[in-house]
Amino acid sequence: MEDLLEVYHLPYDADYPVVCMDESCKQMIGEVREPIPCKPGQPVRVDDEYVRNGVAEIFMEVEPLAGKRHVAVTERRTRKDWALQIKQMLDERYPDAIKVRLVMDNLNTHNIASLYETFEPKEARRLAERLDIHYTPKHGSWLNMAEIELSVLNGQCLDRRIADMETMQAEVDAWERDRNNSSKIIDWQFTTSDARIKLKRLYPNL
Template sequence: MHQLGVHIHSIDEMTGIQALERAHPTLPMKPGLEERCEFEYIRHGTQCLIANLEVATGEVTSPSVGDTRTEVDFAAYLDTLISQDPQGEWIFITDQLNTHQSEAVVRLVARYGEFKEELGVKGKSGILATMASRAEFLTDRTHRIRFIYTPKHSSWLNQIEIWFSILMRRLLKRGSFLSKEDLKSKILKFIDYFNQTMAKPFQWTYRGKPLHV
């Protein structure tokens, strides 16, 4: 939680995570030889991780690993988060993917915010009419629950992307997974380990100066 009592969470999905089982054991490092990973592997399917990073603490909270990442999945994930403090103020930082600006998300925010006006009909009228109208509602600064969307092609500004790269380097790149269930279990265990031993707020070093090519 932010020091002013606002929950600020950086959130996104990591899709197509492959459960790859190495066909042969990895050869350990020896004097003069690097660790060698077997290049042949067995595919066991994929999983999708929906995760968020609490900006104030650097912890990854309430992760969800499953087969899909539909707008219903994303809205259900948000519901799990917001229900932890249903009367609190929440700010979600994410990209402009259509599932992040969906009818399901608008209806969820409206329900928690006790929004009394009609939402309209998706594709036809009101707040639900278009993605732009839904985004305008979801980013409204007067709402207790609102979104901040990163500019297009700038998802690297979202801090959860930094953590996804940590997950890739520390677990996924060198791991061997016997099934989708094994992959899910190891991801969740890594998140527990990360929160207990490595989590801390990320400090930006880029000062916003123009980049010259």
């Protein structure tokens, strides 16, 4: 916990950007009957019956101090999917960074081994050397600022029925562009000093 809090309070450095990553999922739901459009004095009416069209996986990546985020909607969340997201992040979104300080939870796919299972050893090593990984503690996923962005995404974009992968990708892309154009940063206030006071029960009694 204290390691993450110290990382969050480092000054902005384009050579070593702090990027938070998290994953979620969204069930794709289609309509059995077309909703009845709203009209004066009456909201849109949606039938309770629906059809399940599978689940989409969501990779959220956010750089809190720069107000930038990237969201990928995929069919799966395997080791290969995570590794491909890491390669795209390093080579396309942070090509000039010396290292990316990556914050994420300790999921079994979130490790250097996934890079070696996906790419040739030389390429996997090249990517690994550009990562400075900081894991959230067990039961401490609230320390990952990507969770904040996922909450915003769910409230502003995914709070309704979306029937298929193509529509979801298009809607999420539109949300991402609007959010990035607004340069919405995350002003993290919780410090190590706060933790030692408010979460003192987590520290050993000496």
